[in-house]
Structure formats: C-alpha cells, structure tokens
Amino acid sequence: MKQGEPLLQVMDLKTQILSRDGGRVVRAVDGVSFELQRGETLGIIGESGSGKSMTAMSILGILPEAARIVGGQIFFNGGNLLAKSAEEMRRLRGEQLSMILQDPMVSLDPLFTIGSQLAEPLRLHRSLSGAALRGRMTDLLSAVSIPSPEMRLHQHPHQMSGGMLQRIVGAIAISCDPQLLIADEPTTALDPTVQAQFLDLLEQLRDSKNLSLIVVTHDFGVAARLCDHVMVMYAGKIVEKGPIREIFDNPKHPYTKALLASIPDATETGNRRLRTIEGQPPDLSQLPPGCPFAPRCPSVVARCRVEYPPEYEIGPDHVASCWQVYVQ
C-alpha cells in the first residue's frame, strides 16, 4: 500500500431508509464524502437525525434492515467496502473495523459474563483459547483501568457501573487491535465526571495503539478534546469540514456558527438565556429544494431556497457549503 494513502475514504455516500409501507424514502445520508488518515481523529458533529450514526453504521455494514446504501463508495485500506460480500464484511468487523455504541448499559448481553463476551472476538478473529485467551483478556481489562480484572471476567453487566461498562465495551472494541474505531456518542450516557475519564482513555488508546478514530458527537467539547478534524452534518449532508481549530476560530457556515453559539459559556456572568437554533430539523423524507438549513438560517438569501450550494474552499482543508460564503 502506498504511503500517504488515507485509511478510509468515503465518496458521495448515500444511505436511505425506506418507511415500512415503502412509500416514503428518508435520505439519512445524502452524498457524504470525507477522508481519514492513519492515526487521525475525525469528529462528526450534528444534532439528532443529522445522519451521523447512519454514516458510521454504513461504514461498518451494520445498517438496520430498512436502510440501504444507494450510492457512493467507501474505500478502506484501498478496498471498496461496498463491493464486499456480507461474509467478508463480517470478517473485517471486530478485527479491523470496530465501534463503541452510545449506551454502555445496553451494549452488552445481560445474560452472559463479561469474560464470555470479551472472549468472543478473540476466539473468532485471533483463535485464542485457554491460558492465552485468559491472559489477553486480563491484559485488555487492565489496559482500560478495570481493577481486579480476573474477578470482573466472571461478573455480569448488571453488577457494574455505567463508566466501568463503557470501558469494558471499549476493551472489547479494541480487543483485536482494529485500525479504525468509531465511537458513536461515547460519553453521552455517562455521568460528567466519568465522561472525562473515558475521553482520557480513548485518547490514550488511540495514541498507544495508533488507532484511527471517528468520534460521532453532538458535543463540541468532546470534539475539541479528541479531534484533529471535524465535519458538521445537517440533514444528511456535510455543511462544513475542516481542522478543529479552524472550525472553532473561523466557522463559515451559519449552522456551524449557530451550534458554536449555543454552547453555554461558563465564564459569562448574568442570566442570559441559552441560545438555541430557531425552528425544527427538517423532515428528511420531505426535504425542500435547495439548502435544507434555509428555513432556519439567519442569513438566508433567495438562492438558498432553490439550489444547494457547492463546497467552497475557505482555507487549507477547510470547506463549507453555503451561498453566503460564495458571496463573501
């Protein structure tokens, strides 16, 4: 493989969800393109229903039954994931591609011990058994700072706290040293004190294992902690992407600006109301022509309602899709 080739390259990905009667098509992911370099961390930011998680599930090939990838390409290590059979994808999952889900309390099967659930990928992908398997499992639990791992292996999920479970889920996700780890809202279900610990852990795992990381989040704080680059999604489209500092210091898309403005500021005094974005996220099965953010946009112009804006380059690696940027 060539040096400098990105680990993951998503090109014009389109994922749709068919409603049960088959009548309505929800464009959950609508022409998303991005690249992820080895060892890099990319943040996908957006509100619920913006297509962040669907993008992640499309990459892993674990979409719900009603969802279909209808267009685009996903290159991983140079091979097109969408051209692979279900069986080939299954063998990649857990081995080279892995994921941490949002809620650790429901990510593990309540009826099986931690040990048996941690052993599954190691048996499957690494053919470990016996003492080697046990040794690897205790090492993994130690790596995610679980005290007395030997004992924990014999316990069930309900005997553990949320923070501990998320670390165990993390240990399972990285058990076979994957090249790409997707963390889907990894801290949303955790207490604030535990959130910081888990972010530390993710950072440490990424650096020690040379993982490439995609962090799906609605929290700019999480993105700022971990990410090199971020992309902001709205209604299944990427509206702006760029290096994290650029996005923070020089946001161009009105939606990015509005998201940044809605972060509560701890240093501010007085009783200012939290700033929100007016209006509702659009119905993805009945998108208006033009820019989907237009109905909520403070700087909307006539053209926004007619035609979707192309990507404009603002700086190195920094692009935004907005007619306002074009005007400037």
Next chain:
Amino acid sequence: MFRYFLRRLRLAVITVIGVSIIVFVASRLSGDVTLLLMPQDASQEELAAFRHQLGLDAPYYVQYYKFVVNIAHGDFGDSLRYRQPAIDLVLSRLPATLELAFSAFILSTLIGLLLGIVSARMRGSWFDYAARILSIAAQSMPSFWVGIMLILLFAVQLHWLPTSGAQGLIYMVLPVTTLALVPIAATLRITRSAMLETLDADYVKFLRVKGLSERFIVWKHALRNALVPVTALSGLTLGFLIGGTVIIESVFAWPGLGNLMIESIFTRDYPVIQAGVAVTSVFLILLNLGVDILFGVIDPRVRFD
C-alpha cells in the same frame, strides 16, 4: 444462587399452606356432608352422633389442625364410592395424566420455540403470517371441540388413529395434539416477539460489530434472551396442561386423574376431590419452584437483589 433457592422454597411452603386452607374451606362450603352421607330419614340425634364421629362438631381450628395432621400422614380419608384410601386412588391415576401433560409440554415447548424463532427470522414472510394466523386460531378454539373434531377426522373418517382409550403410544397422539395446540401457539407468539425485541437490542448490534455470525447471534444470544419470557410462560403452561387434562381426558376416555375428578364430582366423592386437588396443587407448586430455579439459571439478574 442458594439464597435465591431458599427464598423461592419459602414462598412455595407458604403457598402449600394457603392451598391447604383453601381445600379445607372449600370442602366445608359445599354443604353439610352428614346430610349427604346419612339416610334421608335419619333423626337429629343420629345426625349429631355421626357429626361427632367425623369430628365435624369440633371448632374449625381443631378441625383444620386434624385435617393438616392427617394430610401430613397422607390420609385424605376413604373414597365414598370405592371404599379405599382416596390418596391411593389419586396416585394410581396421576401417572396417566402426567404422561399426557408432560408429552404435550415438551412437544409444545420444542415446536413453539422452533416456529417462533423461524417466524421472527422470516418476519413479514408468508410463513410468518401463516404461523401468526394459525396460532391465533389455535388459541381461540375450545380444546374439547378441537378434540372432537380431531376424533371425527382422524379416527372416524380416516381410521388412522383410535378414537379413545389408552393402550399404547398411538392412543396418545390425538389427546396430546389437542392439549398441545394452545401452548404451541402461546410459545410461538411469545418466542417470536421476544426474539424480535432481542434482535433489535443494542447489544445485538454490538455483537454484530464484533463480527459474530448471524447464526451464532441468534442461537447463542438471542435464543437465551428469548428463553426468559418463554420460561416464565412455561410455569403457566404446565398449570394449564394439568388443569386442561380434566376436559381432554373425558373427551378421549383417558384413565387419568382428570377423569377420576369428574366422576368424583358427579358422585360427590369429596375425599377423592380433596386428595386430587391437594395433589395437583402441590405438584404444580413444585413444578413452579423448578421453573423459578430455571429462571435463576438462565437470567443472572434474577439471582441477585
């Protein structure tokens, strides 16, 4: 797990005591036994003497105490019709009933689970619709009618199977089928919905993330999770089956406890009725204790408080 077992056992003992009180009270609610047993022209003195002889003139708590002591010794009194210990009669008929009930239970659990899993895996297919429609039909038809229809079709018209009696395995086919239909349907439906719910759960998504095969996920994880509600149902199913044999046995002239109970009710052979009710109750309580323990084995969350 042991403490969980002790808790369940304590509950079982309390239930047995409750049952003994109900049997005791119910048998005394059905009217004055002496009037039934003595000749119609017996004098008040004769009746009083007979009551005293049976101990029926003692205070209720004394009567209950004696009743319990006798039961503890396995003494339910003699059958009024057969002139032999009621408990012996009941125990001699019990195996035939259990044969029917357990065969139907095993059959319904296996078939119900299998069809439920296939139905869930093929959701929305013709098989799924057929299974659901047939199971609703099976649950809405009264079993005595189903029994008679099966006799009409397979015994009277086709001559494939005997109409009634109990002279070998072939005689069990129709009664067991009749008895199993409702629990098959119930097990199918609960397995299907539990399976669908499980396969939709986040932890199944995470199992897929690990790269496990769909077959492995279904047969190891989803099945065990689906077994939790199915196990809960099986306690009810056993009760339904053992109670249900009363009707099925009289339809198929099966020489079991159910038939004996119906005869005894018609002839007011109340020691036999009491013994029958007590034995089936205790038996069901023990079975449910077994189900509770199985619950603890399948679901670790149940074992802890």
